[in-house]
Amino acid sequence: MSSLPLISSCFCCRRAEPRNRQLPPIRSVQAVLFDIDGTLADSDPLHYLAFREMLAEIGYNCGNPITKEFYSSSLSGKHNSVVGKFLFPDWDQQRRDQFLDDKEAHFRRLAAKQLEPVAGLHRLTDWIKQKGFHRAAVTNAPRASAEQMIAGVGLTEFFEHVVIGGECERAKPFPDPYLKALEHFGVSAQNAFAFEDSVAGLGAAVAAGLPVVGITTGNPGPALIAAGAAFLIKDYNDPALWRKLK
Incomplete structure (x- = not known):
């Protein structure tokens, strides 16, 4: 583009x-x-799916998948820098950025087929x-x-x-x-x-x-x-x- x-x-x-x-x-x-x-x-359903799958993979929330309500209230529409600090307050910034970069790449793979x-x-x-x-x-x-x-x-x-x-x-x-x-x-x-x-x-x-x-x-x-x-x-x-x- x-x-x-x-x-x-x-x-x-x-x-x-x-x-x-x-x-x-x-x-x-x-x-x-x-x-x-x-x-x-x-x-949003594709972002939710990408977050749900990747967070479950790393054991977030004791491995329990995040809910749509959690996504809507805490993640939807927010900038990734804010999302990273919210999800991973104990991680360093480089680790947060890498996770969110990987999540965006996963989202783009989903969007290429389903958007x-x-x-x-x-x-x-x-x-x-x-x-x-x-x-x-x-x-x-x-x-x-x-x-x-x-x-x-x-x-x-x-x-x-x-x-x-x-x-x-x-x-x-x-x-x-x-x-x-x-x-x-x-x-x-x-x-x-x-x-x-x-x-x-x-x-x-x-x-x-x-x-x-x-x-x-x-x-x-x-x-x-x-x-x-x-x-x-x-x-x-x-x-x-x-x-x-x-």
Whole structure:
């Protein structure tokens, strides 16, 4: 995916704008921002499977497989540096990094065979292109995984920019990645909105002042509403979304 313009540093000193739970009028929208994992594709089941298998192999939790609830509440949407410290507080950083690198490689093997776009995704991306809005992917996924997922759902040419949280001073749940995307386009948060599926990601977008559509592919709706979602959709064919986009 060498054709993608990629952002390698983050603007993190700008003050976040006030929270706004309402999408801006469509006539004023200039940019639409997307998370990747769980938002472009329902990839959380594959991340869960990769974590479950690899953690069981090393005897984590006395060898008992982690639950989906544990994954959703403690791992989903979080940057790998945070995940590593949470799972392995007694390990040195090199050992944590190696485990998480291996987990990402396992995830990519699974995703190469099983990744599917969220229903209605291309209907929405076609609408965004027709409107002429800027579009960026903003993710905590490592670059290799992010690029594979974007290509896997057929959106290599769709995104104008990709912001990688790990290449920012602070990843999600801090607002820096979203602020960087807005800064790159020269767009105010009041003239943009985002799609997110995790509490950590939603919190980052809300902290950047963005209205956020929560998609319930892998996390419970009440948690997304509590994190600041403007409203919830099950996928991109959801009538609730298209009523808002009129």
